[in-house]
Amino acid sequence: MELPASFADRTRSLLGDEEYNKLADALNDEQPVSIRLNEAKLPDASFSLFHGCAGRVPWSSTGCYLDRRLTFTFDPLFHAGCYYVQEASSMFVEQALKQYVGETPAVMLDLCAAPGGKSTHARSVLPAGSLLVANEVIRNRSQILAENLTKWGHPGVVVTNNDSVDFADLEDFFDVILTDVPCSGEGMFRKDPVAVSEWSPENVDICWQRQRRIVSDIWSSLKPGGLLIYSTCTYNTKEDEENIRWIRDEFGAEILPVNVSDDWNITGNLLAGDDFPAYRFLPHRAKGEGFFLAALRKPEADSLQTRYKSAPAQGKKKVVSGVSKEQLAVARGWLLSPDDYELSVNGTNITAFPKDYLPELSSLQQSLRVIQAGVALAEVKGKDLIPSHALAMSQVLRDDIFPREEVSYEQAxxxxxxxxxVLSAEAPRGYVLLTYTNIPLGFVKNIGNRANNLYPQEWRIRSGYLPEEILILSAAGINL
Structure with missing residues (x-):
């Protein structure tokens, strides 16, 4: 890989000749592959979680490296949300969340969230009863984000499609904000050759200014005493330490230490003359790509005069829909803990959302473009109540509601x-939940001679052939 001359000069000045040469050599090595497992979906007894992996990601409770890249497109468990393909260094977000969020339910914003690696990770790490708002400004990427969070299966999620400035009205709203800000992408050089061709000193300058605008936009929506996690996938101090120093000086934020182990080989603050906690991953030291993170706390006294309050009740509006009370009752009966959820109807679609966060959802809907919230349960067509794919993927579905049919790899x-x-002759008529290695894949409607496929059209595997060699995750580890 031929690195841009300006990047080489800047980074050599930052790291020194010896460290820079090691970094440059590492960027020509093979990129490590890592995944993070979804403990909510993997049965404890049937899956040996890290069998077949090349080792644990030390700063992640559920991350592991792979000896070789799986055939993810043709792995049913990937589509079922059993694991997420995530760059190992970025899993370090877990350490900041575990150290500073504690056990009290929190409302968290992942501001620049697509495609969903850190959002699915945060949703797994946050205390039970928390709410995650995952936002993406680019419309088509917000749909990918929604898909990945749907597959992950947690009900306490809202997906939005907004610019950072749109959050300014939500004063003192979030306990935690993760800003994995758009950056110059130096840490992605090995992963993405386009990042090398697009890099320039001018782009670095554009990025650090945009990053400050983003933080300024969302600062008012962070509660006093709240946690801001700032991260990039770049090396330079302009987008990293200098921005952290600016947040401290501009907003009075406290820069927090994150507990790390020496054998993780994480590099600290590289800004000369200002020693505060910061964490940088360099691929010649830590097994992963380039990554930077700092954690900051908003001052307790930094409260706005106008505090967030739930919107006053306007009275219930009569909604005309094609959904009957009986159909709503049936859909409610599909839920594992129905009393914990409020059902809503949008046209002919029924959705369940955690009752504890209805005021927050109302405020989000008033200020933001909400793509999805909670779990889609069903679509009504005439007298027919069609279970949604999101329900099949979710953690809220009762196990005894729909008959299940185990399918082979080829059927999956x-x-x-x-x-x-085509299901077995013993399979019952009506809606059936297909499973692969006892993991839900989705619904079909069995009509006897065949089963109508209810998998979302836009999510389907488009490739019409199977590779000669297929590597997939299985109960025994990695299978060919």
Whole structure:
């Protein structure tokens, strides 16, 4: 890889000749592959979680390195949300969340969230009863974010599609804000050759200024005493330490230490003359790509005069829909803990959302463009109540509601391609939940001679062939 001359000069000045040469050599090595497992979906007894992996990601409770890249597109468990393919260094966010959020339920914003690696990770790490708002400013990327969070399966999630400035009206709203800000992408050089060609000193300057605007936009929505996690995938101090210093000086933020182990080989603050806690991953030291993180606390006394309050009740509006009370009752009966959720109807679609956060959802809907909230349960077509794919993926579905049919690998791939499926003669008529290695894949409607495939059209596997060699995750580890 031929690195830009200006990048080489800047980074050599930052690291010194010896360290820079090691970094440059590492950028020509093979990129490590890592995944993070979804403990909510993997049965404790049937999955040996790290069998077949090349070692644990030391700063992540559920991350592991792979000896070689899996055939993710053709792995049913990937589509079922059993794991997420995530760069190892970025899993360090877990350490800041675990250290500073504690056990009290929190309201968290992941501001620049697509495609969803840190959002799915945060949702797994946050205390039970928390709410995650995952936002992405680019419309088509927000749909990818929603898909990945749907597959992850947690009900306490709202997905939004907004610019950072749109959050300014939500004063003192969030306990935690993660700003994985758009950056010049130096840490992605090994992963993405386009990042090398697009890098320039001018782009670095554009990025650090944009990053400050983003933090300024969302600062008022962080509660006094709240946690701001700032991260980038770049090396230079302009986008990293200098921005952290600016946040401290501009807003009076306290820069917090994060507990790390010496054998993780994380590099600290590289800003000369200002020693505060900061954490940088360099690929020649830590097994992963380039990453930077700092954690900051908003001053307790930094409260706005106008505090966040729930919107006053306006009285219930009569909503005309094609959903009957009986159909709502049936959909409610599908839930594992129905009393914990409020059901809402939008046209012919029924959704469940955690009752504890209805005031927050109302405020989000008034200020932001909400893509999805909670779990979609069903669509009503006439007298038919069609269970949604989100319900199949979720943690809220009762196990005893729908009959289940275990399918083979070949059937699973056919289903994920949205092809017609033929079930066994013993399979009951009506809606059936397909499983692969006892993990839900989604619904079909069995009509006897075939089963109508209810997998989302836009999520289907588009490739019509199978590679000669297929590597997938299985109960025994990695299988060919």
């Amino acid at each position: 791939i056919a289903y994920l391609r949205k092809e017609a499926i």
